Amino acid sequence: MIISEGKIRIEVPEFQKITSKNRVFYNPEMRMDRDLSSLILSFFKGVVLDGLSATGVRGIRYVKESGLDSIFNDINPEAVKLIEKNCEMNGVRGEIHNRDFNLLDLRADIVDIDPFGSPSRYLTSAFRIVKPEGVLCVTATDTQALCVSKKACIRKYSAIPLKTDFFRELGVRILISSILREGMKQDYSVDVILAYAHKHYMRVFLRVKKSLTAMEKNIEDLSIVYYCGCGYRTYSKELIQRCPFCGRKISFSVPVWTGKIKNDSFLDRIMKRDISSDLRKKMTIIKNEIDTPFYYDIHKLAKLYKFDLKKIDSVIDDLREIGFKASRTHFSQTGIKTDADLSSLLKIFV
Ligand SMILES: C[S@@+](CC[C@H](N)C(=O)[O-])C[C@H]1O[C@@H](n2cnc3c(N)ncnc32)[C@H](O)[C@@H]1O
Structure with missing residues (x-):
């Protein structure tokens, strides 16, 4: 079936249910995220790698709406056929690869990874592919692992999560911490443009650069987060055993990003654009949120x-x-x- 999204029209497979088992994956619920991604990326120049393209919807929108050149990739040959068809339908040209993301041998100014579940297995390659001074866009839909499931979080994000009443924010901050720690192995620092949670997913946009000073600053923003059943919460680099509020044994999550999760001047620029009322509503709350x-x-x-x-x-x-x-x-x-x-x-x- 043919659907319209943003400024493009694409063919997507008929589906009864949104599942990763579909011939080629397309989730209409991620439309707001694609609107926002296309908007954010319109402030940058160069080549974007839509690393896990499925129908090609992101990469095509980045060409038609953000003024970028796109490279497409998907491991599924059926997806690649659809990407070719959809590119043609929209008059978009771009390299199309049918490879495992982790085996791609190319460089791009911007890398977008939007996987099923966790992005963790793609992060090393994302930093290998992205150019210095580039941008990384990362989605995670395994919110259970990021927010509560201790073993899954340790396996995928090398972090200890914690059940708290602010679990969604903690999950986003663990995701940033994990991306940063992966980047630093390849000498990359990160600067958060925007990180947010919506419905079943979390999404992070980061500027990355090779800078020892910036990395050292990034490290200062990694903390131990403490939380007690009485509602007390704090973050620190020091070890705390007891809750200063009620005296009980305190629980912790580590290592967690406690730096900024949005760039206010960037958001000011976004808000000046002509955006849909749904997106404006969401972005207004994020913009007014204290960091x-x-x-x-x-x-x-x-x-x-x-x-x-x-x-x-x-x-x-x-x-x-x-x-x-x-x-x-x-x-x-x-x-x-x-x-x-x-x-x-x-x-x-x-
Ligand atoms: C969630 S879908 C992408 C959705 C798409 N970005 C969108 O906005 O509609 C994930 C895609 O990753 C592809 N994929 C899974 N493992 C991969 C791998 N190792 N390398 C490349 N593509 C992969 C799947 O075939 C699927 O099309």
Whole structure:
């Protein structure tokens, strides 16, 4: 069947259910991500490798909407046939490869990896392929591994996750930590353009460069994250055994990226563009979100401390009134980001 997405039309296989078993994969639910990717990449120049192309939808949109040249690749020969057809239908020319991503022998200014599940097996090659001063775009849909499943997270991301009320943000930050640690093995530092979670996936856009000074700075942004059942959370490079708030044994997640997860001036430029109302809604929340780890889930705190819920916006106003920074967060509709400590936050409710 033929569908329209952004400025292009492509053929996608008929499907009853979205599954990796489909002849060639296409997920309409990722459309907003493709809209955003195409928008972000329009601020860059050069050649983008759509490394796991499936129908070719991303790479074709990058040519037609972002002004880039695309290289396509997919291990599935059926996908390659469809990419060829879709390129032709949209008047797009580009190299099309039918290889295992990890065996590609080429370089690109921008590398996009959008796999089934975890991107971990492709990261070494992504850094081998991307040029210095380039951009990496990485999707992860194995949110279970990034957020809660200890063994899977250790296997795939060499990190220890933790069940917290801010698990979506922690997952995104573990993903960045893992990409950074992979990049540093090839002398790459990272600079986060934007990292976010939406529905079933997480997505990270990074500028990468070969710089020892920048890498050393990146290392300062890797921390141990502590969390206690009483709601207390902090991050540090030091070892902490007991929760400073309630005195119980405290749990941890490590190594976690605690640096910035968005570049505000870049987002300002994005917001000036003509974008769909759905995307604008999402981006407005992200743009207004304070970049302080980690959000509090107000519903969970209310249950724990047995207080009556207040409207999120009024809690934010109250926190601001007493001098703290506070905002909503795109990670959760019941979440609040603030630089207030737990006891100051609880005082708002009593
Ligand atoms: C989630 S789909 C990509 C979806 C596509 N980027 C989009 O936006 O619609 C993942 C694709 O990776 C391909 N793939 C899986 N393993 C691969 C490998 N080792 N090398 C190259 N392609 C691979 C699959 O055939 C599948 O088409």
